[in-house]
Amino acid sequence: MTYEILKPETLQDAFGLLDTDDPMVRPFSGGTALMLMMKSGIFSPSRLVVLRDIPGLNGIRLEEDGSLWIGALTTLAELEKSDLVAQHAPVVTHALRHLSNRRVRNVARIGGALAHGDPHMDLPPLLSALNAEVIVEGSNQGRRISVQDLVTGYYETSLESNELIVAVRIPSQQSWQSAYRKFTARSADDWPALGVAVSLNASRNEIQDLRLVVGAATERPTRLEQSEGILRQEGRSGLERATEAAMASVEFMDDAHGSSQWKKALLRVELRRAVQEILDRNT
Ligand SMILES: Cc1cc2nc3c(=O)[nH]c(=O)nc-3n(C[C@H](O)[C@H](O)[C@H](O)COP(=O)(O)OP(=O)(O)OC[C@H]3O[C@@H](n4cnc5c(N)ncnc54)[C@H](O)[C@@H]3O)c2cc1C
Missing domain, CATH: 3.30.465.10 (Uridine Diphospho-n-acetylenolpyruvylglucosamine Reductase; domain 3)
Structure with missing residues (x-):
């Protein structure tokens, strides 16, 4: 495998190097994901554009x-x-x-x-x-x-x-509280089989606004809008219904981290725990 590694010193130079239809040309930040894909033969680059020498992208x-x-x-x-x-x-x-x-x-x-x-x-x-x-x-x-x-x-x-x-x-998280629950099939710092993120703007049992997102068990991070609507209207008492709605609306994927049925069962437990964790902080 031969490929070029280029290290532009300005964003404009980087854009010039990336502006091609060749999908084997990629920007390179830490390289942890790219190197994994290269080692496993999934990705064979023709050009890697290393971003680390470009000023203004840190801090x-x-x-x-x-x-x-x-x-x-x-x-x-x-x-x-x-x-x-x-x-x-x-x-x-x-x-x-x-x-x-x-x-x-x-x-x-x-x-x-x-x-x-x-x-x-x-x-x-x-x-x-x-x-x-x-x-x-x-x-x-x-x-x-x-x-x-x-x-x-x-x-x-x-x-x-x-x-x-x-x-x-x-954005400012003032008046918002959040929880993230990660479930792994192996060690605690493994890739997630399921990740559930919850942000609530709430006081006691009343939920003014919220965002519920599930990741890892799905092809892309998925917003649980139906469940959000239920919790917005019913507060804590709607938690069971909101959990059921999430399980019904999400398209889970089978993969090496577990079956879709198992991930569905995990979502039931972890979504409820994440919402409760935040509501309990406010009581
Ligand atoms: C052993 C191992 C365990 C891991 N476990 C977890 C885990 O538990 N949870 C988790 O979330 N992740 C995990 N990861 C994944 C890890 O988080 C990603 O590999 C890492 O975040 C990618 O960042 P990077 O800077 O190395 O990206 P790179 O490998 O440099 O790039 C990744 C992709 O993003 C593109 N890219 C890079 N920078 C930019 C940019 N600024 N603009 C546009 N495109 C860009 C690249 O072209 C490439 O397609 C694990 C990785 C390894 C190697």
Whole structure:
């Protein structure tokens, strides 16, 4: 396998190198996902465009409106250790502690974690529940895509080949509380068989607004809109009905992590636990 590794020093140069119809040309952030695919023979690149020398893609800052701006090249370990993230989006800090192992977290970047499109990921459903968006730049113009709309299918995203995620924005979580429950078939830091992310704007039993997202058991992070409607109307007393609606509406997939029937049963337990966990904090 021969391929070129190019290291542009500006975004414009990177766009030029990526602007091709060849699907074997890819941006390279931490390389943890790409290297796995290359080693297993699933992906044979013709060109890897390494993003690490491009300035302005690192760091985490709190914006004036209370949102968190996270540069696309921020490693998952930096995210895990960030005081700003712990203070303003603590559910992310907790989830990262069980996202793979320290060696992977030291190398993998948030941009790569969101652009990969593998359904078995923790951050896409979680950041979708937090209503986060990715800030995307391309050779022509930039745009913002909600994390919920970023992954469109099994390893498919709405990114064009010459577009890059340059940052992630998590809106202010003031008055919102969140929980993420990850269920693995093996060790606690394994890839999830099911991930359930819940964000609630609630006081006692009353739920003003909410976002429920299931990942890993489905081809792409899936919003549980019917269940959201039930909980919005009925509060805690609607939990059983909301869980039933989720199980009926989601298309689960069979894979090496477990059968669709098993994942359906897991969703029943984990969705209820995640919602209850937050409501119990408020009583
Ligand atoms: C052993 C192991 C265990 C793992 N366990 C888990 C787990 O439990 N939970 C979990 O969520 N994940 C897990 N992962 C996956 C891991 O989170 C991803 O491999 C990692 O987040 C990808 O980030 P990266 O920077 O290495 O991406 P890369 O490998 O560099 O890229 C991944 C994809 O994104 C594209 N890309 C990269 N950066 C950008 C950008 N800025 N803009 C547009 N496209 C871009 C690349 O072209 C490629 O298609 C595991 C990985 C390994 C190797």
